[in-house]
Amino acid sequence: MQLLIALTTGEHMRLINKRSLGFALEIIRRNYYPAPVPYRLLFYLTSRCNCRCHNCLIWQAPAHPELSTGEIRQVLINSAFHLRWLHLSGGEIFLRDDIDEIIRVVAQHLPRLYILQIATNCTLPDRVLKVCQILKKSRIPKSIFTLSLDGVGAGHDEARGVPGLFDQVINLYREIKQHFYPAIAPYLGFTITRSNVEQLPENIRTLHREYGVESRDIHYNFYHQSDIYYQNDASEVPTPEQAQRIIPYLNALPTGKNHLSPENILERRYRRLYLDFLKTGRSPLKCEAFSGSLSITSNGECYPCMGYPRSAGSIKDYNFCLADLWKSAALKVIRSSIEQYQCPQCWTPCEAFQAMLTHSLPGHKS
Numbered sequence: 001m002q003l004l005i006a007l008t009t010g011e012h013m014r015l016i017n018k019r020s021l022g023f024a025l026e027i028i029r030r031n032y033y034p035a036p037v038p039y040r041l042l043f044y045l046t047s048r049c050n051c052r053c054h055n056c057l058i059w060q061a062p063a064h065p066e067l068s069t070g071e072i073r074q075v076l077i078n079s080a081f082h083l084r085w086l087h088l089s090g091g092e093i094f095l096r097d098d099i100d101e102i103i104r105v106v107a108q109h110l111p112r113l114y115i116l117q118i119a120t121n122c123t124l125p126d127r128v129l130k131v132c133q134i135l136k137k138s139r140i141p142k143s144i145f146t147l148s149l150d151g152v153g154a155g156h157d158e159a160r161g162v163p164g165l166f167d168q169v170i171n172l173y174r175e176i177k178q179h180f181y182p183a184i185a186p187y188l189g190f191t192i193t194r195s196n197v198e199q200l201p202e203n204i205r206t207l208h209r210e211y212g213v214e215s216r217d218i219h220y221n222f223y224h225q226s227d228i229y230y231q232n233d234a235s236e237v238p239t240p241e242q243a244q245r246i247i248p249y250l251n252a253l254p255t256g257k258n259h260l261s262p263e264n265i266l267e268r269r270y271r272r273l274y275l276d277f278l279k280t281g282r283s284p285l286k287c288e289a290f291s292g293s294l295s296i297t298s299n300g301e302c303y304p305c306m307g308y309p310r311s312a313g314s315i316k317d318y319n320f321c322l323a324d325l326w327k328s329a330a331l332k333v334i335r336s337s338i339e340q341y342q343c344p345q346c347w348t349p350c351e352a353f354q355a356m357l358t359h360s361l362p363g364h365k366s
Contacts (some may be wrong), residue, residue: 003006019141021165023084026072026302027357029366032293038324040085040293042306042350045072045093047298055150055193057231058091068097068316073105075366080110084325085351087117091298094124094131103131107138120188123162124187132176136183146189146219147173151196152203159196170211176185177217188213193223193236195261197246204253211258216255216264222274224306240278247271270352276289277347284347285355286365290335293354294322297316302331307353308343310334 007192008217026039045065051058059250067075076083086106093099106116118137120128128145138141144314147169150159156166170187176186188207192200207213222243238246253270277283289295289304289311296302300314302325318324337343358364 005014008215016140017139019084019112019114019139022112026080028361030288030358031361033365035326036291037082037326038079038292038294039082040087040288041083041322042078042087042089042293042295042356043072043075044089044091044298044306045099046091046096048095049121050095050123050162051092051165053150054159055191055236056159057090057265064299066096067300069101071300071316071320072102075315075322076105077109078319078321078323081112083110084112085115085117085293085354086110086113087119089117089119092121093118093121094120094127099127100130100134103134107134107140110140111351113140115142115144116140117144117146119148120173121148121160121165125168125172125175125191128172129174129175132180132184133205134182144182145176145184145186147186149190149218150193152206153200155196155199155203170213171215173217185217187217187219189219189221189224191221192238192246194238194242195236195323197238197242200246201249215253216261218268219349220271221349223349224307224346227309240275243275243278266353266356268354270347270349273352274354277345282341282345283351283355285352285359287351288345288354288358289343289351290331291338292358293351294325295350304338304343305333305346305348307348308338309348310335310343312335327355 029035030039047058047061047064088102088106088241096102103248106113118131122128132145149169153166156169157163161203165350173186173188176184190200190203196203204215204218207218208215222238223236225237250271255264273284288306289308293305294302295305296315300316302312302315303310311326312328312334315322315325318328
């Protein structure tokens with residue numbers, strides 16, 4: 001309970017409002033009961049990407065029609081009174097010419113939204129900063145920007161296939177930190193792979209000493225394989241031995257006053273449970289996909305998550321209404337398979353953090 005109180009109050013008075021209390025109550029309920037409507041949505045706004053990453057092959061996928069501005073608006077507005085957590089991702093969402101309009105819909109028409117997460121590769125910093133201007137004036141308590149990172153300097157540029165991109169990532173991090181924090185919190189999203197894990201301690205030291213990045217502003221994600229999202233293979237998944245070496249190091253990193261923050265507690269727990277995942281090949285906690293959350297692709301297909309290639313249909317088939325989707329027989333069949341661990345098992349942050357929150361109170365659902 002203390003974790004939930006801390007998560008929904010934070011260090012700034014702007015976070016103490018009906019939205020934060022509503023989110024806390026939502027999480028408490030989800031510890032014991034499935035959601036009658038989804039409280040979290042992972043929305044992939046586009047599959048287009050202007051990076052050429054080795055570890056993610058989205059950019060190689062053939063182009064397909066995407067949901068229009070109006071269709072995305074309809075999904076969001078139809079979900080206005082039950083969405084409390086929204087994650088916008090891609091591809092690179094800032095390639096959409098209508099991204100400002102989409103963000104305005106989020107800012108103006110989702111009165112219960114508590115957490116907004118946005119992922120970007122930082123190739124279009126001017127568009128990112130324009131969206132920051134919109135969100136700074138909004139009433140969303142927690143806006144989080146994850147700036148993707150795979151290494152330091154030329155290592156990141158080579159991994160992403162874009163010369164000079166590392167400098168853009170660092171400059172964007174500094175801009176958001178200086179001009180938009182705490183309304184918007186920038187994090188460097190470092191993906192740990194089999195190839196870069198041994199250099200990670202030195203990369204962290206370099207980010208801190210040479211670029212002034214605070215330890216608490218780096219989020220670590222372990223490389224995962226996904227046929228329907230990354231379209232990659234498992235060759236870069238860190239070995240169990242690599243993970244066992246690096247996780248104690250990461251959990252011991254100094255975070256100053258942030259050491260007992262809910263975010264830091266969850267990050268450390270995520271990494272410890274990742275070791276269990278590597279040992280068993282099963283999610284260490286029961287997944288919330290199609291129980292409290294779902295993913296919608298850029299063309300409208302409704303999946304439980306980014307790793308399970310079973311669609312409950314297009315959101316167009318449900319009148320762009322998540323509540324209608326939630327009642328469908330197709331969704332119930334897929335959810336039943338997830339509860340029986342018949343889905344591809346994973347421990348990605350997209351699913352892990354909500355699982356940890358909804359398995360945090362005494363007597364929670366198993």
